[in-house]
Amino acid sequence: MxxxxxxxxxxxxxxxxxxKTFRDADGLWEGHDVMEVASPEGWRKNPELVLDFYNQRRRQLKEVRxxxxxxxxxxxxxxxxxxxxxxxxxxxxxxxxxxxxxxxxGELLKVRSIGNPNHILDWEDDLYSTHTDPDGFQLRPHIVWFGEExxxxxxxxxxxxxxxxxxxxxxxxxxxxxxxxxxxxxxxxxxxxxxxxxxxxxxxxxxxxxxxxxxxxxxxxxxxxxxxxx
Incomplete structure (x- = not known):
């Protein structure tokens, strides 16, 4: 055995x-304060910025091995x-x-509904504010942000x-x-x-x-x- x-x-x-990692760049992740792009507060403040940030991460992932x-x-x-x-x-x-x-x-190549955390989808392309679940709730990156369980x-x-x-x-x-x-x-x-x-x-x-x-x-x-x- x-x-x-x-x-x-x-x-x-x-x-x-x-x-790239944020721990080697004084708390910045690809030029962003991590709390702007990896916290519930950042999401509420500027969801478009957060969506764009993870879209870039998703594209980058396709280029590395x-x-x-x-x-x-x-x-x-x-x-x-x-x-x-x-x-x-x-x-x-x-x-x-x-x-x-x-x-x-969490996983970069998955997204989930903000209204139903169990509604999780595989996702390899860009995610926009127009993408919603069947009930009309916005889809967000399936990432555990700072302050989340x-x-x-x-x-x-x-x-x-x-x-x-x-x-x-x-x-x-x-x-x-x-x-x-x-x-x-x-x-x-x-x-x-x-x-x-x-x-x-x-x-x-x-x-x-x-x-x-x-x-x-x-x-x-x-x-x-x-x-x-x-």
Whole structure:
């Protein structure tokens, strides 16, 4: 029976594919204050700006490709039961071959109704204010904005609690509640943390191995470490 490897990924893994992140630009995301384009307040203030912002992100996503970290995680499915919990809204994990991906913060290629949160549609093209659900409610990006609940959190906690091995790749561990997932690992579970600027993780002591490098370089090191765990 394969061991369960649970991996929490953040913006750093997608950055190497060319997707810019706001954490490296003083709180600006593609030139915008994140609260203007990633909060309910920003949506109410200027929905056209928000729609245009995510239309641009959707177009950008079509131009980038999965990198070696994405495909490397998919390759680990040969030896492990791999579950990806990602803070990223892109689909690069899926395109890289991973078969179990949980998106904590929503998905760029989906939209949902503001009147019925369960009315979710696949969406690859531009979204405009004229796009509505059958009841006439505006469609919005299927993104978890700052200040909104994280519907997938309960499932993420469950996966983390079931992990035999836990890895964190490309995240500054500054965005909660995702950053708190490590605390749900069992006391005997090894934790690997890959990031060129790793944050401090307290409370797990000897179980933690920090690999201070990029995601694409770190996945090679992780594979070497996991060879003895399979």
């Amino acid at each position: 394969k061991k369960k490897l649970v991996v929490l990924t953040g913006a750093g893994i997608s950055a190497e594919s060319g997707i 999965p990198n070696a970290a994405h495909t490397g995680l998919a390759e680990l499915e040969k030896d492990f039961e791999v579950h990806i919990i990602t803070q990223n809204v892109d689909n690069l994990h899926e395109r890289g071959g991973s078969t179990s991906v949980l998106h904590l913060h 994280v519907p997938a959190l309960e499932e993420a906690v469950h996966l983390t609690d079931q992990a035999d091995i836990f890895a964190v790749i490309g995240t500054s561990l500054q965005v909660y509640p995702a950053a708190g997932l490590v605390s749900y690992t069992r006391p005997d579970v090894p934790v690997f943390y890959i990031d060129p600027k790793p944050a401090g993780i307290s409370g797990i002591g000897h179980r933690l191995e920090v690999i201070s490098t990029s995601a694409t370089e770190g996945i090679t090191i992780l594979k070497e470490r996991l060879a003895k765990e399979a």
